[in-house]
Amino acid sequence: MRALLVDRSAPDGLRPGQAPDPEPAPHQALVRVAATSLNYGEVSAGLAGAPDGRVLGWDAAGVVERAAADGSGPAAGTPVVALGPDGGWAELRAVDTRLLGTVPAGADLGAVSTVPVAATSALRALRRIGPLLGARVLVTGATGGAGRYAVQLARRAGSHVVASTGDPGAHGAGLRALGAHEVVRGPGACGGLVDGVIDMVGGPQLVAAFERLAAGGTLVSVGHSSGEPEVFPYGALLATDGRHDRAITTFYLLADSGLGPDLTWLAHQVAAGELDPQIAWRGGWERAGEAVRALVERRLHGKAVLDLS
Numbered sequence: 001m002r003a004l005l006v007d008r009s010a011p012d013g014l015r016p017g018q019a020p021d022p023e024p025a026p027h028q029a030l031v032r033v034a035a036t037s038l039n040y041g042e043v044s045a046g047l048a049g050a051p052d053g054r055v056l057g058w059d060a061a062g063v064v065e066r067a068a069a070d071g072s073g074p075a076a077g078t079p080v081v082a083l084g085p086d087g088g089w090a091e092l093r094a095v096d097t098r099l100l101g102t103v104p105a106g107a108d109l110g111a112v113s114t115v116p117v118a119a120t121s122a123l124r125a126l127r128r129i130g131p132l133l134g135a136r137v138l139v140t141g142a143t144g145g146a147g148r149y150a151v152q153l154a155r156r157a158g159s160h161v162v163a164s165t166g167d168p169g170a171h172g173a174g175l176r177a178l179g180a181h182e183v184v185r186g187p188g189a190c191g192g193l194v195d196g197v198i199d200m201v202g203g204p205q206l207v208a209a210f211e212r213l214a215a216g217g218t219l220v221s222v223g224h225s226s227g228e229p230e231v232f233p234y235g236a237l238l239a240t241d242g243r244h245d246r247a248i249t250t251f252y253l254l255a256d257s258g259l260g261p262d263l264t265w266l267a268h269q270v271a272a273g274e275l276d277p278q279i280a281w282r283g284g285w286e287r288a289g290e291a292v293r294a295l296v297e298r299r300l301h302g303k304a305v306l307d308l309s
Helices: 040-049 115-129 145-156 168-178 203-211 259-271 285-296
Strands: 002-006 014-018 028-038 059-066 079-083 092-096 100-102 136-139 160-164 182-184 194-199 213-221 247-250 279-284 303-307
Touching: 002 285, 014 285, 028 040, 028 079, 028 115, 028 285, 040 285, 059 092, 059 115, 079 092, 079 115, 079 259, 100 259, 115 145, 115 194, 115 213, 115 259, 136 145, 145 160, 145 168, 145 194, 168 182, 194 203, 203 213, 279 285, 285 303
Parallel strands: 136 160, 136 194, 160 182, 194 213, 213 247, 279 303
Antiparallel strands: 002 014, 028 059, 028 092, 028 303, 059 079, 079 100
């Protein structure tokens, strides 16, 4: 099968090539991939740590080529969206049926391919904050793929959404159009306290965002794009009147069970136009290096989609 292979000798660490067809386990469906979306984490840390010849790729959308042998999951011919730790950058992918969501017939599979990591992380992270109706929620790194989904989902849930970005002048109008009530330059510029934080950045921004938490508030650490350590000043974790019961929780999407229904619901929302995937770059797999460079160099805000044609 055709695939994008890790190749350290290639300019962008990837080359088109051939890989063996996957052999699905009984609980896995074989999916013919139509499109994949790239994530910053996999093209930065993922490519750097993978051996030559490996097929990476967390996100994919396509059609079930062969249903799982154990009878779980959708039937052959069903359009699906798929999540996994690797294998998405290839024509065929073996996917655990618990990590498959069904997609409406005729949906744009490129748009739907943005759902697995970005949208599902945003949805699951928001649930960890607790009741969202009437809550005040801060989203850091709001211009990234997951951040943009988090802004939309928090607004739909009835939250007052504060979007944090490094350049409010360039991105403020777009974030407000997605549902942000306020757009600020970093968590420190957030006026007042918040009930929850979805942090995509880590490092000093996580520390500053934690400082904005009200009593009983939760910060969900989803991403670490800053690459910097979190260093809390003395007294940052002291519980005082109005500043108690605050929590930081870590997040690992693949540890969550029952992702199939969430993938299905999110795919249907994207297909119906209720959620905007915010595709900032789209092209064929032969242009993968171009998309990787744009992500690594932080020139791409939103999602990058590769169509396999």
